[in-house]
Amino acid sequence: MISTEAMRGYIDILILSQLVDAPSYAYAMGKTISEVAGGGYAMKQTTLYSALKRLEGAGHVEAFASQSESGKPRTYYQITPSGREMLAAKSAEWQQTKEVVDRFVEGIS
Amino acid sequence: MDIIDNYLDTMFASYPLTPRTVEAKSELRAMMEDIYNGAIAAGQSRNEAVGQALAEFGNMEEVAAVLGDPSGAPIEIAAQFDRNRPAVSMAQARNFAAVSEKTRWLLAWAVAIFVLAPAPLVSLSIATSDPNLPVSKALASTIGIVILLPLVAIGVGLLVWRNQKLEPFNLITQGQGHITPEVEVFGAAVRREHSNSRTMALIIAIVLWILAGIPLISMGVFTQDMPQPEADQYLAVGMAITLVMVAIGLLAFLPANWANSVANRLSEEGMAEAREDTSDWEMGAYPTWVRAFMAGYWPIMVTIYLTWSFIGDAWGTSWILWPIAGVAFAAISAILYAVYRNRDTQQGR
Numbered sequence: 001m002i003s004t005e006a007m008r009g010y011i012d013i014l015i016l017s018q019l020v021d022a023p024s025y026a027y028a029m030g031k032t033i034s035e036v037a038g039g040g041y042a043m044k045q046t047t048l049y050s051a052l053k054r055l056e057g058a059g060h061v062e063a064f065a066s067q068s069e070s071g072k073p074r075t076y077y078q079i080t081p082s083g084r085e086m087l088a089a090k091s092a093e094w095q096q097t098k099e100v101v102d103r104f105v106e107g108i109s
Numbered sequence: 110m111d112i113i114d115n116y117l118d119t120m121f122a123s124y125p126l127t128p129r130t131v132e133a134k135s136e137l138r139a140m141m142e143d144i145y146n147g148a149i150a151a152g153q154s155r156n157e158a159v160g161q162a163l164a165e166f167g168n169m170e171e172v173a174a175v176l177g178d179p180s181g182a183p184i185e186i187a188a189q190f191d192r193n194r195p196a197v198s199m200a201q202a203r204n205f206a207a208v209s210e211k212t213r214w215l216l217a218w219a220v221a222i223f224v225l226a227p228a229p230l231v232s233l234s235i236a237t238s239d240p241n242l243p244v245s246k247a248l249a250s251t252i253g254i255v256i257l258l259p260l261v262a263i264g265v266g267l268l269v270w271r272n273q274k275l276e277p278f279n280l281i282t283q284g285q286g287h288i289t290p291e292v293e294v295f296g297a298a299v300r301r302e303h304s305n306s307r308t309m310a311l312i313i314a315i316v317l318w319i320l321a322g323i324p325l326i327s328m329g330v331f332t333q334d335m336p337q338p339e340a341d342q343y344l345a346v347g348m349a350i351t352l353v354m355v356a357i358g359l360l361a362f363l364p365a366n367w368a369n370s371v372a373n374r375l376s377e378e379g380m381a382e383a384r385e386d387t388s389d390w391e392m393g394a395y396p397t398w399v400r401a402f403m404a405g406y407w408p409i410m411v412t413i414y415l416t417w418s419f420i421g422d423a424w425g426t427s428w429i430l431w432p433i434a435g436v437a438f439a440a441i442s443a444i445l446y447a448v449y450r451n452r453d454t455q456q457g458r
Contacts, residue, residue: 026136026139026140026143027139027140027143027144027147030140030144030165031147042165044165044166044167044168044171045137045140045141045144045165045166045167046137046166046167046168046169046171046172047167047168047171048140049133049136049137049140049171049172049175050171050172050174050175053133053175054174054175068143070143070146072139072142072143074139074143075136075139
């Protein structure tokens with residue numbers, strides 16, 4: 001299981017990437033993260049909620065009220081143009097980070 | 110969902126009521142409700158679903174940043190924790206509850222067997238007061254003891270087996286951990302989920318325990334005008350039925366009480382109690398000769414009883430050994446406890 005600390009810088013990628021095609025709400029995003037991570041990582045609710053509020057505060061996502069599939073009122077989030085820019089920048093940063101770290105990891109394995 | 114609401118109330122207790130906290134609480138509640146419903150849809154029990162929602166909650170300190178609380182962490186909640194003891198994790202608490210539920214019959218049968226074990230001995234001893242019976246009193250008592258001892262051994266075996274299964278949870282059972290609010294709320298959820306069946310079982314058990322007096326009393330009344338040896342036959346049966354009813358009451362109640370015991374353990378008061386119990390029974394505080402004496406006392410008494418009864422044919426009087434041995438054991442234990450605990454405490458200072 002990947003620690004929250006190790007994932008800290010990339011939480012925004014995990015959230016924003018899910019909003020590229022359509023808006024979503026917290027539980028659905030958390031569930032997708034767990035499913036895609038396949039048990040390797042699960043995002044706590046407080047982590048997800050505080051990240052969404054932070055992204056909203058920075059103008060990277062916008063919140064609006066809607067209904068979930070179960071018919072319950074939920075807060076949905078949609079990505080803004082600045083959010084898309086941030087996602088692109090963060091993704092590029094991740095690629096670079098991965099390449100640099102890989103060069104060191106390959107050396108020891 | 111009451112459990113989740115109580116949990117959130119506890120988590121938000123130290124934050125002032127502002128539009129931001131109200132929003133955060135309601136958003137987190139919605140997320141927990143979704144996790145709960147998702148777990149139920151996936152076939153989990155209500156118990157497990159609440160456990161999962163609480164386990165996935167996370168850390169309030171993260172939310173504190175969003176709430177704009179300059180002090181950061183929720184100080185009041187954190188202050189309750191005993192930081193010197195490791196926290197009991199939600200996974201440990203859930204496993205502890207699961208193992209307690211699985212082993213509930215071991216405890217119930219052990220206690221019921223302890224109650225039933227003396228029934229043959231007592232009933233046979235009473236019944237054989239009739240000299241015309243083909244079975245002598247000595248033989249009857251021997252049969253009774255031959256049944257009693259293996260039953261006690263089985264009861265002890267069941268308790269040892271149960272303790273072994275609970276061994277991985279020493280942090281909880283010996284009160285060595287500290288209980289976080291989420292674990293405590295989980296314990297309360299387990300108790301609430303099973304409280305109806307516990308109440309029902311308690312009512313059945315109490316009714317049985319009250320009615321248990323009837324066989325013995327009614328046999329006494331019924332045999333009032335009979336000659337003593339004949340009356341004893343009926344009294345023996347009455348005594349046996351009484352013990353069986355008490356045992357059935359225990360079998361009804363004890364298996365239904367596991368959730369309550371789990372909830373009691375998963376609280377800071379329960380932890381403190383467990384620490385006291387453990388230190389009371391901590392035999393390591395005593396020197397070897399005391400431990401040997403404690404372990405050998407009752408087997409020695411049984412040997413003395415049997416030897417005295419058989420050789421002296423003293424079945425009518427040898428029973429006096431038991432009350433005397435019981436009182437003596439209590440007195441000796443109290444003295445040893447006072448001497449060695451006192452010494453231990455002084456050394457600890």
